[in-house]
Amino acid sequence: MTEQQINPFIHKDSELEQLEKKYSDIFIKSLEDLHEITSLQQVMKEGLKDRFNRNMEAFRKYIPDVAKTFEKYTPKTNMDFFCLKNEIPNLIFTDSNDILYKTADPFELTHNQISNIINNSNINQLRYQVEYDPYGQLHFKYNNRLVEIEQSVIRDKTVTPKQIESLPNCVMLGIGLGYPLADLYNQVEIANLIIVEPNTDIFYASLQAFEWAPFLDYIFENKLGIHLMLGQNSDQFFIDLERFYERHGRFLSGTWLGFIHYSNKKVKEFISLFDKHYRSINAAMGFTDDHLFGASHACYAVLNEKNFVLNTPLKEEYKNKPVFIIGSGPSLDHDIPFIRKYQDKAVIIACGTAIDALYHAGIKPDFYANTERTPQIKQALSTISDKEFFDDIVLLTGDVCHPYTLNEFKHTAIFGKPDEPFYPYFAMNFPEFRKVQHIQLMNPLVGNMGLSGAVYFGFNNLYLFGLDNGKKTGTNSMHSEFTTLYKERGVGDTGGNYTITKTVPANFGGTCETGYLFDLSRRNMDFVLQMEKLGRPDLVCHNCSDGALLEQAQPVHSEDLNNIFDKLPDIDKKELFTYITQEKTSKISLSKELITKAFNNEIFTQTCNKIKSIILKKPDNRVDYIKNMETVSEVLYYLKTDPSTYFYGASLEGSIQTFFMQIARMLYHSRDEKACIALADKGMDVIADFLDEIPNLFSHMPFIYLGEHQKIYKDGKVGIDMPNCKAPNLPQMQILVKDDGYRDPLSKFIKKHE
Secondary structure, three states: OEOOOOOOOOOOOOOOOHHHHOOOHHHHHHHHOHHHHHHHHHHHHHHHHHHHHHHHHHHHHOHHHHHHHHOOOOOOOOOEOOOOOOOEEEEEEEOOOOEEEOOOHHHHHHHHHHHHHHHHHHOOEEOOOOOOOOOHHHHHHHHHHHHHHHHOOOOOOOOOOHOOEEEOOOEEEEEOOOOOHHHHHHHHHEEEEEEEOOOOOHHHHHHHHHHHHHHHHHHHEEEEEEEEEOOHHHHHEEEHHHHHHHHOOOHHHEEEEEEOOOHHHHHHHHHHHHHHHOHHHHOOOHHHHHHHHHHHHHHHHHOOOOOEEOOOOOOOOHOOOEEEEOOOOHHHHHHHHHHHHHHHHOEEEEEHHHHHHHHHHHHOOEEEOOOOOOHHHHHHHHOOOOOOHHOEEEEEEEEOHHHHHHHOOOEEEEEEEOOOOOHHHHHHHHHHHHHEOEEEOOOOHHHHHHHHHHHHOOOEEEEEEEEOEEEOOOOOOOOOOOHHHHHOOOOOOOOOOOOEEEEEEEEEEEEEOOOOOHHHHHHHOOOOOOOOHHHHHOEEEEOOOEEEEEOEEEEEEEEHHHHHOOOOOOHHHHHHHHHHHHEEEEEEOOOOHHHHHHHHHHHHHHHHHHHHHOOOOOOOOHHHHHHHHHHHHHHHHHHOOOOOOOOHHHHHHHHHHHHHHHHHHHHHHOHHHHHHHHHHHHHHHHHHHHHHHHHHHOOOOOOOOOOOHHHHHHOOOOOOOOOOOOOOOOOOOOOOOOOOOOOOOOOOOOOOOO
């Protein structure tokens, strides 16, 4: 997936500061005439009061929360309205004598800004490519078919919003006095407008200057969407934005126009947040097959009496113990001597293949962190010759973990994943599951599981090693020299997920080369630390890795920590192990009959039929098409609000939103609306086929395990041929570790401190 525009809020020659320079001489001359037009000021101010009252009445009718906030609002800053001979209200901040619109004619200024944007900008759109399906999944079958349809027509890359005359989603940073709205809607029909105004004083001023009442009448009479984000701080801002897309459709975040009306320090801060986090809104939605596998894996864990992490607080004596979270990045080799020396003074979490590196370096982990739900993890673990090595290592993972991986460990600490359908669904319906600790952002890589696992376990004193999320510029290796999986057994670490696509600042200066998943991993690490620090001021993360910089972690070289760790006592690892396995984790008692009844194929099929009845209406214009997809999105959201139907909405949502992103792209393929509608109609027929076929897979719940699910399909095909989508061949299951004759000389683990 790629996005065409890197800086979606930067529109050349459209910033107010640039446009205002063209009118500065006129403005200065007009200000000199102010003393001649003082009588106009009183007339203007009477008009402001009348307009404010009309606007309040409209907001009480349409958006009562806004009316309630601003009816008796008192501005925090000293500001006043003034006008020139044209009688257009402008705003001056009297403490600084700064003027909002530095021009004699704010209408002309905003008109030119909007004209520049809609005549010279492209719509930001995500682009999907045909993806290789390693397991044989219906989502890939249908999504790849949609990609083929979208790419069957040459795309007009020059088309502008003005030429198309509609937008599914527009994000406006800074409302000013509201003047851009009239020009925007006079030229482009917008299905959904998101207005972000961090300064409530400015919005209050707009209630006096702009005719909100007729604007809101137009929006609601035409059933268009508007979402006001007023006065949020940076933390609230993105949560609110995420909620909007969750309710009305994440597909909207894949086809949109963004622009800045006016800029200040706070608006620039929000632009930075957009750049960092906007992509996460649709980056990891999951898909239906994946959710069904994950739920089945979780049910396996329950039925086979695996231990889940409890949401009781971690004992005080462990909260501030050092925790070494270790990945197998190339910088790990530098820190191996330090980790060896102090391994008894810290809780050690091996992330993924780091367990291979630590085994060969003589370091014993307390936890093995696993993110994946794939069956190949067992193959990676099988490369360690000493099977007793795992006896007292606790598997730290999410509830989606594959049964093959679960069975490799005698002890587990399983978290509930709130971004997967299973955990919220079972927590809503079974009291036993409400005591399970949730985890956030344990994806996309094992380092995320290690960090998030430590955070949500309750540890406060974290140290990162080998979590490079790429490689330092100027170096070659992607993994530690101690990992036999890559160094001796021929598993590749180039191309695919390891493809380098960008450079980012490095932890100890310089730059780090990274790729899409590594960069997402880095951002998720920062985000989980940032969010958890808000309620946990004692949470500290030290980054000893010589890879990508984490803004929320403190860079520190391991050699600078010797004085601290020399003074620390050893941790009683046996006592810690007993506490983890007998107090902090527990089995969940639910019967097979109860679990099986939780997945009702009749309700799931009815849900699919309901969605199909909506999407096959096929409107004859772009905006109504977008509204139709919003209706489906709102149905899925509504299902998620009811404990009895939550799973059905949540398990379909990721695939449906991904498919809808492709439909939205088709709708804005060119200026020829009829041709775009015809293309979208073909896409909707494919989605209808998906909704007809997916209930067959669901009927096998909750016993669909990834890889083994291929037994459901006959004739070596992924499902069956459908009217608008042929079934591809089932892929062969991947063999991660091939028997190439290599024999590990370390048949028995040897702990080392030197």
